[in-house]
Amino acid sequence: MDQENDVKSCVETKTIKNVPIWMLLTFLSVTVATAVLLEIGVSDYKLWKTEKINVSASINTSLNNYHKFAVYPTIKSSDIHLHHVLEILGQMGYKQTAINEDDWDFLWAHEYPFNKMGTRMRNILPYQTVNHFPGIGFITSKVDLSTASLPFMPKAFRLPEQKDEFLQYARDNPDSIFVEKDNQHRSIKIRPPKAINLNASNSFVQEYVQNPFLVDGHKFDIGVYIVLTSIEPLIIYMYTGDVLFRYCPDKYYPFDDTNVNQYVVGNDYLPTWEVSSLRKYFESFRGGMRSSFDAYVRDQSLDPSVIWLQVEEIVRLTILSKIKNIAIAMQPFKNGKYFELLRFDLIVDEKFRVHLMEVNMSPNLSSVHFKPNALLYQQILYNVLNLVGVGSPIRTDKRFFDEEETITSDKNVAVNLNDCAKYTCYKSCNKPECDLCLSCLKASEVNILRKAHYEHLHKMEMKRIFPKTIVSTKKLVK
The missing domain is CATH 3.30.470.20 (ATP-grasp fold, B domain)
Structure with missing residues (x-):
């Protein structure tokens, strides 16, 4: 038995000795390379996973800091008159926050907010949007x-201040009939002039x-x-x-x-x-x-x-x-x-x-x-x-990324380039041909143009009725 084992060992040793050196080196190279690639792959995976986590965290942070809306006055869960407002804002990626928080991006005020919240409204931030104008x-x-x-x-008359004018108008127009209204348009009813309370406050009569x-x-x-x-x-x-x-x-x-x-x-x-x-x-x-x-x-x-x-x-x-x-x-x-x-x-x-x-x-x-x-x-x-930009297709943090720059920029509102170059308007804006060159416009004027361009791209079924569209009378060049 020992003799047979010795013979086998000699044969295996001889076989190994007969393997070419280049083959052994190739085997070793492949083994080392594989190990290196595996290590790199594991590192890349860890890096990719880390980056993915960071991106997800960034998105979550964005959602936490952006797309927040508040409602004024605060509504109860049982209130349904703003159902469609909340519905559409939710579809646009907004989440509701409390009105007393300062980080909302959009305020939907069902009531006029500039009286009771006047001080706060005067100090809102540039990126915040409100659905009312002061003085509306x-x-x-x-x-x-x-x-x-x-x-x-x-024709209408304020009571009681204009009661004399009203009575005179009724005498001059005997066929006219009138409705009496208050400022909330409650209890509207046709009344003859003699039946109207001419001393009522905060009311008016209007010709029917x-x-x-x-x-x-x-x-x-x-x-x-x-x-x-x-x-x-x-x-x-x-x-x-x-x-x-x-x-x-x-x-x-x-x-x-x-x-x-x-x-x-x-x-x-x-x-x-x-x-x-x-x-x-x-x-x-x-x-x-x-x-x-x-x-x-x-x-x-x-x-x-x-x-x-x-x-x-x-x-x-x-x-x-x-x-x-x-x-x-x-x-x-x-x-x-x-x-x-x-x-x-x-x-x-x-x-x-x-x-x-x-x-x-x-x-x-x-x-x-x-x-x-x-x-x-x-x-x-x-x-x-x-x-108005509340429903912008770009979903990121307005405070760190100018989304409007992506949608509309200076190049979108630059006009009359030939005249601007011909009259060297970048050096002097004294010539009338330079009036519309961007280099001659104030920053506020450029912002107005960019806002108009942005709205034009997003108007959908909104028709601008003021300013009216200017139809060019120039003939087409053949």
């Missing part, structure tokens, strides 16, 4: 607006439009959604995706001034989908409220565009009439970003003249009473928040 009450106050003598508003345009015999009003994104310079947008139509529950004729359901649009108004002539357009053909109304108007061999052109002009002139007052009210509030969502309520008479009735701050956006209105309010909010 000059437009939305029922009494102030109705007595502003605008040609498209029914007696010949309304009717749909299936029903009087209606139109709610048009308007957005202000800047006061100086003034920039106004109108939401064109749809319009809120509200019809009086009872038919207008035979007219009975004691039946307010014939002429006052209340909370229990008749919606579009319950108006016989509009139902087919709204339900069968899936039109909106405006497109269904426009279709009905065309059925009467009339042109609905006549109405909408008047609406745009009414919005422009109404806001322009109060813009100086708002600009003065804005002066103490230099920081932050502001915008305003308004609803203009209008009626149309049988001659297709449009009359402004009131302008609403914080218009109703709750579909609790009328479920089909949910889509209208959701789309309005989505359009508005994207327009």
Whole structure:
């Protein structure tokens, strides 16, 4: 047995001795290289894992510091009037924080915040956005607006200050009838001049439009959604995706001034989908409220565009009439970003003249009473928040990353490059050809241009109605 083992050992030794040296060296090299690669792979994995953790931590930190919104006044969990506001902000990646915290990016104030929170509003940070402008009450106050003598508003008189003027107007216009209102538009009712309390405070009387345009015999009003994104310079947008139509529950004729359901649009108004002539357009053909109304108007061999052109002009002139007052009210509030969502309520008479009735701050956006209105309010909010930058597609920390620089920069607003070079505007801005060269503009002016470009990219179904679009009259070069 020992002899056999010796023989085997000799044979194996001989075999090993016969293995070429280069093969052994190759084997050793491969072994060492494999070990090195394994070590590098483990290190890279550890590094990748660490980086991934750091990125995740950064994202979590971003979410904690960015996309925070607050609500004023604080709402209870049972409150549902802001359901769609909270819903859309949640879809946009925002999380709610308390109003007494300082790190919110966006404040949705259902009530005017500049009185009770005036000191705090004057000290908000540049990146913080608020959904109201200081001084917007000059437009939305029922009494102030109705007595502003605008040609498209029914004649109105403030009581008791203008009772003498009212009595004189009633004598000069004996066929006129009037409605008595307070500043909250409660208890609206037609009254003869003798029955009106001329000494009532904070109220007014307004001439009643007696010949309304009717749909299936029903009087209606139109709610048009308007957005202000800047006061100086003034920039106004109108939401064109749809319009809120509200019809009086009872038919207008035979007219009975004691039946307010014939002429006052209340909370229990008749919606579009319950108006016989509009139902087919709204339900069968899936039109909106405006497109269904426009279709009905065309059925009467009339042109609905006549109405909408008047609406745009009414919005422009109404806001322009109060813009100086708002600009003065804005002066103490230099920081932050502001915008305003308004609803203009209008009626149309049988001659297709449009009359402004009131302008609403914080218009109703709750579909609790009328479920089909949910889509209208959701789309309005989505359009508005994207327009003003709250719904930006870039999701990072505004305080450390200028997202607007990524979307719109100087190169996007630079114009007249040939003239700027020809007249050496980078050296001197004295020539009129240099007026629009970026090197000759103030920083504030460049920011205005960049803001306008940003809004243009994000306007979606918002139409800018002021400033009006300038149509070039230059002929195309052949």
